[in-house]
Amino acid sequence: KGKHVLLFFGGKSTEHLVSCRSALFIARTLSKMPLKLSLVGITVNGDFLPYPFDGEHLDSENWVKEAEEYGKSRNVPSAPISSPAAFLSSLTKDGSKPDILFPVLHGINCEDGAIQGLFKMADIPFVGSGILASACGMDKIAAKTILQHYKIPVVPWFRLSRRVWQMNNEDACIDILEKLPFPLFVKPANGGSSVGAGKANNLSSLNQAIAAAAELDSEILIERQLRVRELECGVLGNFPNYLASPVGEIIVKKPNSFYDYQTKYFSEQATETCIPATITTLMTRQIHELALEVCNILQISGLARVDFFFDRDARKIYFNEINTMPGFTEISLYPQVFAAGGFDATELCGRLLYLALAEHEERS
Ligand code: ATP
Ligand code: MG
Ligand code: MG
Ligand code: MG
Incomplete structure (x- = not known):
């Protein structure tokens, strides 16, 4: 007060x-x-x-x-x-x-x-995570490396350093394609809101996508491009006491598109948010368990939104990435999933402030 x-x-x-x-x-x-x-x-x-x-x-x-x-x-x-x-x-x-x-x-x-x-x-x-959890959450290569160590399923990936690519982009692409087949997905290791992220279905679009990501980061993440359902879970709490929100699904209505920057913030009609996601109870439970496990492994504080993919072809759930300060706009998923879970914005913000004080107390 x-x-x-x-x-x-x-x-x-x-x-x-x-x-x-x-x-x-x-x-x-x-x-x-x-x-x-x-x-x-x-x-x-x-x-x-x-x-x-x-x-x-x-x-x-x-x-x-x-x-x-x-x-x-x-x-x-x-x-x-x-x-x-x-x-x-x-x-x-x-x-x-x-x-x-x-x-x-x-x-x-x-x-x-x-x-x-x-x-x-x-x-x-x-409010929010400390130095290490924030850094690991932001850096998708670090996050995947750590989480993989703990057997969290992640989309097959390849780490490309900008310097290596700049030295010889042909060799770099050969290395990538030896590990991962087309179609690929490219993003800066430390990015958000899909800025610098893009699809690569052939060699020329791969080089283009890498160049775009390389403008923003010195480390680039290359992944297999999957046909996905995007399932996201809000988390609230301090280690090890987390609360998971209902799972939300983002449905991108434009065909052959993905959840890019424009779609996220400037064309509300291009997406549909489904809360709770229409998935089986079993899948919901799996996502909740994975989301909490990820927060425990990374020792998240306060809040996070953990993003998952359901691979439509392999019918398998993957951790995609975590956001330690998720989008919090009127149309963002994080406040919406918690509203559906019974916490309005005031309740949510009140809890975040309380968690900040509790975390500080715990650490000092
Ligand atoms: P956020 O705004 O959620 O922080 P971000 O920039 O950190 O996003 P991601 O969530 O990893 O990046 O990717 C952005 C979007 O790109 C995803 O929501 C999805 O639509 C698409 N995408 C990412 N990786 C893949 C992949 N391997 N296969 C297919 N689509 C992908
Ligand atoms: Mg992100
Ligand atoms: Mg983000
Ligand atoms: Mg995301």
Whole structure:
């Protein structure tokens, strides 16, 4: 009750805009709760700008201008800042130390342990996973390597380093195709919202897809392209006490397409979300068990959305990837599956704040 929450949005990440939309939804929810709320936007260049409003509108196009004007009018000291905690305190409305940090941020620098490192050094409770779980969750190659060790089924994959591909892309492609047959799927190891992800059905589209992923990351993940049903499960809790949401299914209605960036956020009619997914009780139980196992292995804190594929041909479930700060917009799956499970946005956010405090207590 009455806690001071400092919410972060934006970020130096390809998912900057998605974060603004997630933050709008969460800030609106937090505004209705009995707590003090300060917002900080992080620009695409990585600057931290206190934002004047409580997030009722959060205009993703104009927030930087609004924040700059606000900055000039503030008399909260911003420099010199001698410690991480002092820096974070200088970002709140009144310059006081926040009780809980809420990084509503997606992608590199945001969801990969980078900002969590700053929070840890400041020794202030924060929502979501710590450094290691965030980094392992963000890096699909690291996640698959670890989870495979624990016998979690993953889609057959190949790790390609950008440098290796740049040295000799012909040889690199031969190596890939020796291990995995076409059709393939290519994505940056550390990506999100499908940015830089794409199909490759022949050599020229493979090189194209690798080039696109290589613009965003130095490590590239190549997978077998499967004909999939996409089943996703929300998780809430701290190690080892997790709660799994009903399983949701994303149905992409465009033929020969996949759940790409455009489809995710800018064409609501192109997908259908089915909650709970129309799958057998047995499959639901399998997904719940796998989702909890993944969170236990990676020691997730607070929340995660674990994405699975059901391979229509082999009729088999695979772990696809985990998101430690899942999309949290009005149309995102994470808040919807929990709403279906009986937790509205207020209940969900309240629990996340509580879990942040509990995790901090546990770790110190
Ligand atoms: P998110 O926004 O969920 O964080 P992401 O960018 O981390 O996404 P993935 O979820 O791994 O990346 O892939 C994005 C989408 O690409 C999937 O939802 C699916 O539609 C498609 N996809 C990914 N891997 C494969 C595959 N091996 N075979 C077929 N389709 C795939
Ligand atoms: Mg992801
Ligand atoms: Mg993501
Ligand atoms: Mg995904």
